[in-house]
Amino acid sequence: FIILFGAFLTGVILYSCIANRLIKIRTRQLSQSLLRLSKYKKEFELVRRDNEIYHRMGIVSHISSLISHELRQPLNTISCYSQGLLMRLEKGPMEQGQISDIVYQIHKKTQGADEIIKKVRDFAKFGSRPVATELNQSIRKAVDVFLLSSQCSSVVEFKPSDAAWIKIDPFELELLVLNLLRNANEALVKTANARIEVNVSINKETSEVILTVKDNGPKLSEETLIKIKRGFETTKKNGTGMGLVIVSESVSNARGKIDFIPSKDRGLLVKITFPLDRHEQKN
Incomplete structure (x- = not known):
């Protein structure tokens, strides 16, 4: 009995030593894994931040x-x-x-x-910093800037709505409208009586603000429409497609959605829907 008890005690002690040894090994391996994970996370954050900066600088350049x-x-x-x-x-x-x-x-x-x-x-x-912005005032400012530019060769008609407040970066909104106007104007180069219509309306049932930019340019083919929706692709000889990428990202940052709708007869209708800022709207 004493021999068996001694053997059992020895086994328990040996098992405890082995278990402690394994725990130390596993703990060291886990610590090393956590250190590697922390290192990779920091590297990922640096790469992500650099990519974001480069992307913004690319937009600024454009x-x-x-x-x-x-x-x-x-x-x-x-x-x-x-x-x-x-x-x-x-x-x-x-x-x-x-x-x-x-x-x-x-x-x-x-x-x-x-x-x-x-x-x-x-x-x-x-980067983007959305704030409460009155849509009609910002669009009017962008339209005025566009009309003062030497590249404007189209008639631009703006139909505002009642006060429409949304949350968006004002600078992004201005760029968004300028890009849409410039794209529409370039599509109308060979069009007689070139005309661009900019409309703002409020859907009270869905609490949404709708911005549309429509031109009377040539009828678009299905292939051209697909290229426009993809972004980074363009039908212009010297274009990069970055303009529509800026538009899409600005809409996304404002929690909106964008649709490109070809007109039945001719031209393109760009429809952008923003959520209405109810707090500012009530004020």
């Missing part, structure tokens, strides 16, 4: 031409005021009030240009 149109207006105004002031001073002394008014206008336009640059810089650095 939209530089659009921003140049928006900057052209305040810069041209500054130039006109400056030249006018110089010409007026050459004729003789001016009243202090007149000089102050001109300098104020120059300062105001300079602030406007600086605000545009700040919006681009902030977007490149921080």
Whole structure:
């Protein structure tokens, strides 16, 4: 009995030692796995962040031409005021009030240009930052900027709705509308009586805001429509397709949806649906 008890005790001690040894080995392996996982997670985050930055920089690079149109207006105004002031001073002394008014206008336009640059810089650095935005006002501003650009060769008709509040990055919304207008305008190059219709409506039953941009360009084939929906593909000779990617991503960031609907007779209808911001709408 003593021998059996000794053998049993020895076995228990041996088993305990082996178990402790295995636990230490497994613990060390688990710690190493966790360290590797943490390392891979950090590397993944760095790669993801870099990709996001590169993507935003690619978008910023693409939209530089659009921003140049928006900057052209305040810069041209500054130039006109400056030249006018110089010409007026050459004729003789001016009243202090007149000089102050001109300098104020120059300062105001300079602030406007600086605000545009700040919006681009902030977007490149921080990405999309949705806030409560009144859709009609933003679209009107984008339409005005587009009409002032030298590339506009179409008649643009804008039909606003009642106040329509949505949550979207105002800068993204402006780029979205400018891209849609530019695409429609380019599709109308060879079209007589080129016309672009921009409409905003509110569906109270579904609490949605609907933005449509329609052109009377050539009838689109099924193959062309598929290319447009894919993104990163374009029917333009020197195009990259990035414009519609910007549009799609901006809509997605605002929790909206976009549809490309070919008209029965001619042209394309782009329909974008945004969820209505009920809190701002009530206010």
